[in-house]
Amino acid sequence: MKKIYLLLFVVLGGVAVKAQNPPLLVQQEGGKLYLSHTVSAKENWYSIGRIYNVSPKEIAPFNGMSLDNGLSIGQTLKIPLQSANFLQEGKPGADEAAVPLYHTTKEKEGLFRISQVYNKVPLEQLKAWNKLSSNELGNGQKLIIGYLRVKKDLSPLAKLAQGKVDAPVVKQTTTPVKTETQPPVKEVKKEVQTNPPPVVTAPVEKKKEEVKKTVENPPVIRTGSGTDTIGGAFRGLYVEQVKSNSNLGKTTGQAAIFKSTSGWKDGKYYALMNNITPGTIIKITNAANNKFIYAKVLGEIPPGRDNDGLIVRISNAAASQLQVADNRFVAELSWAKM
Numbered sequence: 001m002k003k004i005y006l007l008l009f010v011v012l013g014g015v016a017v018k019a020q021n022p023p024l025l026v027q028q029e030g031g032k033l034y035l036s037h038t039v040s041a042k043e044n045w046y047s048i049g050r051i052y053n054v055s056p057k058e059i060a061p062f063n064g065m066s067l068d069n070g071l072s073i074g075q076t077l078k079i080p081l082q083s084a085n086f087l088q089e090g091k092p093g094a095d096e097a098a099v100p101l102y103h104t105t106k107e108k109e110g111l112f113r114i115s116q117v118y119n120k121v122p123l124e125q126l127k128a129w130n131k132l133s134s135n136e137l138g139n140g141q142k143l144i145i146g147y148l149r150v151k152k153d154l155s156p157l158a159k160l161a162q163g164k165v166d167a168p169v170v171k172q173t174t175t176p177v178k179t180e181t182q183p184p185v186k187e188v189k190k191e192v193q194t195n196p197p198p199v200v201t202a203p204v205e206k207k208k209e210e211v212k213k214t215v216e217n218p219p220v221i222r223t224g225s226g227t228d229t230i231g232g233a234f235r236g237l238y239v240e241q242v243k244s245n246s247n248l249g250k251t252t253g254q255a256a257i258f259k260s261t262s263g264w265k266d267g268k269y270y271a272l273m274n275n276i277t278p279g280t281i282i283k284i285t286n287a288a289n290n291k292f293i294y295a296k297v298l299g300e301i302p303p304g305r306d307n308d309g310l311i312v313r314i315s316n317a318a319a320s321q322l323q324v325a326d327n328r329f330v331a332e333l334s335w336a337k338m
Contacts, residue, residue: 023102023142024160026081028117033081034062035101035148039071048077050154053085053096087147088121097161098147100129104140110278110299111135117302118145135298136279231283232267232321234294238281241336248334249276252287253311255331257324263317271295272302272313277338284314286322287330293318 026033037048045056045067060067062080071077081101092098103114112135115123123135129144137143152158242248263269271282278299285292295318301307312333314322322329 024099024148024157026101026103026118026145027078029078032062033086033118035079035081037077037079039073039075039077041073044071048079050151051157052079052148053150053155054080054082055084058082081146081148085149087149088119088125088145092147092149095152096149097152097155097158099150099157099160100144100162101146101148102142103145104142105137107139108275108277108300109137109139110272110297111137112272113299113302114143114145121145231293232263232269232295232318234268234281234296237296238283238294238336241281241338245336245338247337249337250332250334251311252330252332254309254328255284255312255314256307256310256328257316257319258313260315260317263315264320269293269295269318269321270298270315271318272299273297273311273333274300276335280335280338282312282333282335284312284318284322285332286324287332288325289323291322293321 024035027036028034035052037052039048045060049056049059056067058080059077060069063078086101087098103118105114111123111126111132114137115121115126126132126143126145147162148157150157150161258272260270271284273282276282276297278297280297281294282297283292283294293314295314301310301313307313312331314331
């Protein structure tokens with residue numbers, strides 16, 4: 001009978017410890033990141049500082065208080081996340097543990113927006129930390145956006161640490177350059193002397209004209225057979241979305257550009273747009289010349305003065321296909337409401 005009671009005590013005790021350590025959720029106010037801590041019995045400024053590896057002299061002013069102010073049980077404090085205790089690249093010290101910090105996704109919130117909010121951490125890094133295969137996110141999903149650095153022998157949070165935190169961003173591999181043996185210089189000179197090629201000037205002028213035409217009219221990227229992929233790789237998806245939902249959304253307004261490595265070769269264009277479900281394909285038409293492309297929405301446009309008045313931001317590869325002359329231009333958008 002005693003053994004049964006002892007077993008129940010151990011199990012219930014383990015459950016209680018687990019319940020006291022929910023995932024650490026990062027919050028933001030005025031562009032500053034912080035954690036929330038509820039003061040418990042016998043805690044003071046210094047003991048709380050040891051928990052989160054941050055000086056009490058940083059915690060008190062962050063909360064608009066002084067170290068001379070006493071703390072009350074149940075009081076909520078904001079714990080600042082700074083370079084000393086917040087890790088988004090590199091590795092923790094030998095005496096430190098790295099505790100994952102989370103963000104809870106909201107409806108229609110994309111990975112790009114989350115990246116911008118949390119110090120522009122690379123998208124590939126977020127994918128690696130969270131084992132994501134795409135940019136698609138679900139509502140209420142918890143994502144690791146960084147790690148809390150704590151001292152192993154001082155902080156009770158150290159037991160929440162993960163084994164590895166240095167999941168690498170996709171590395172760029174370099175291919176060794178192969179050197180080819182050139183023919184002997186003497187043989188080349190002999191061929192030039194015995195058989196001098198005729199000088200032709202007409203083809204040179206023709207090449208100049210071809211280059212001029214290419215600059216004025218960049219080629220339309222086609223990723224498949226036929227004409228179904230004119231405007232990029234997402235044209236087919238746009239047609240499917242429109243067929244399954246005849247309720248179309250349309251708007252016209254100011255558009256801008258963001259840099260991306262995608263789309264230059266495969267025709268996969270991306271966009272940022274507010275109040276629209278990520279994954280929706282939108283048709284974007286340059287009002288100045290009626291050229292159009294199809295782009296997949298990654299998420300919402302980040303807040304900021306540079307984005308005031310914009311209805312959409314598109315990748316620079318998409319802007320190139322639209323032959324946009326300036327960073328801002330008038331765009332006509334259409335999409336199937338999902």
